[in-house]
Amino acid sequence: MPRWVLHVDMDAFFASVEQVLDPTLAGRPVIVCGRAEERGVVSAASYEARRYGVRSAMPTVQAKRLCPDGLFVSANHRAYREYSRRVLSVLKRFTPLVEQTSVDEAYLDITGCEKLLGGPVAAAGKVKEAVRAETGLTCSVGVAPNRLLAKMGSEMQKPDGLTLIRAEDVPGLIWPLPVGRLHGVGPRTAAKLRAMGLQTIGDLARYPVDLLEREFGVAGRHLHDAANGRDDTPVTPPDEAGGPKSLSRETTFSRDVDDPEELERALLALSEDVAARLRREGYRGRTVTVKIRRADFSTVTRSRTLATPTDLTEEIYEAARSAFASYWRPSVKVRLIGVGLTNLEAGGEGPRTLFDPREKLQRVSRAVDRIRDRYGERSVVRARLLSRSRDGPPKDTGRGRGEGP
Structure with missing residues (x-):
């Protein structure tokens, strides 16, 4: 049975959500920032803004120079998570084999049910229509016999694209592309491949695999397989793949900061x-x-x-403050600071004892969560944070997975 995989990539996701939430932004150059000020970076840019050269991760001040008439909006990560949840809900109607790889991307394995959907290309079209109908957003979809080619296909006709890449299409569609366009090849690897005289993916595909292994070790064979369109990585739903590996947040200050009180806040x-x-x-x-x-x-x-895993602000903060103090000196000026948690495990509130002091903190934390969910993030604010500078809310870096094209 031939295998069919779809890669769904939302188009300029953060900016597109902003345009859906505020229809007056439709068709205009929208630039989403951690904060709409000059020291941050661009989180996402609508396609209208990209025509001016604005790109994700670009300093906001540079984006303002390139697109002076751009509409700069502060990121609304709560809304982005909600729309991501809606998109995922739509995708799961087509197959149970859905693997979300970031807030705006997912793979679907439709093998065995593609005929019920009218074929793989028709299935991709139906996915696009359903996502647009449910959310007002567009997505680009790659259709292929494996994840690698589906991912590359979704990038070929953005925005609102649909690209089919069959195994026999690889020489004509994939091989002429620059070697740096091969999914999984980063800037350093691409530079090394070019130094070896391999300019295109086709050059890499035709290069002797034993010589690649000599240069890159085991990764050399993976590079050769990828260049030839081979990939047997399965689509793994979350209950099989496990939970996230990390969660983190960071903020860029509006100026370089060396005030310990401000840094601790x-x-x-x-x-x-x-x-x-x-x-x-x-x-x-x-x-x-x-x-x-x-x-x-x-x-x-x-x-x-920590000795035991936690989801409590107080324990995370004390560990973060200790870690920060081990490095920082008054002579160090800080531009950006972030806090992340790794070694995650699923679970509720953890084991309790009769007089566990954490139990009260757990109850208070969840009560505050409920109030903020209902009345907004600023409905309950710690007294110490009321004196924060105007740098605003932190930038959500999620799980280390940024927004795609």
Whole structure:
């Protein structure tokens, strides 16, 4: 039985959600930032903004120079998560084999049910129609016999595209592309391949596999297989793949900061946001990592591992503060700071004892979560955070998975 995989990639997801929420933004250059100020970075840009050269991860000040008439909006991650949930709900109507790989991407294995849907291409069309009808958003879909080719197909005709790549299409469609376009090939690997004289994916596909293994080890064979369109990676639903590996949040300051009070307030706000995400998604974490980006853009991380996993702000903050203090000195000016949790495990509130002091914190935390869910994030604010600078809410980095094209 031939295998058929779809890769669904939402188009300019964050910016598109903003345009759906505010129809006056439709057709206009929308630029989503961690905060709509000059020291942050662009989280997403609508296709109208991309015509000016605006791209994700670009400093906001550069985006303003390129697109002075752009509409800069602060990121609304609660809305993006909700629309991501709606999209996922739509996809699961077509097959139980759905693997979401980021907030705006997912794979579907429709093998065995593609005929019921009118064939793989018709199935992809129906997915696009259903997503648009339910959410008002467009997506691009790649259709192929494996994940690799489906992923590459979804990138070929953005936005609102549908691309079929069969095994026999690889020489004509894939091989002429620059070697850096091969999914999984990063800038360093691409540079090394070009230095070896391999400019296109076709050059890589025809290169002797033993020589690739000599240069790249085991990865050399994977590169050769990928260039030839071979990939047997299964589509694995979440209950088989396991939970997220990490959750993190970070914020970029409007100026370089060396005030310990301001830095500690930022750590507290980030810890609170991470803890709320953990509770919302039903996880606890054991290892707390602080990310520090200095004024010269050099970046360091420091970690602390807890005796027991937690989803409590207070415990995450104390570990983050300890990790931060192990590195920071008054001479260090900080541009960006982040807090992340790894070594996650699913679970509720953990084991309790009769006089467990954590139980009260758990009850209070969940009560605050319920109030914020109903009345908004700012309905309950810690007194210490009322004196925060105007840098605003942290940027949500989710699980290390950024928004795609």
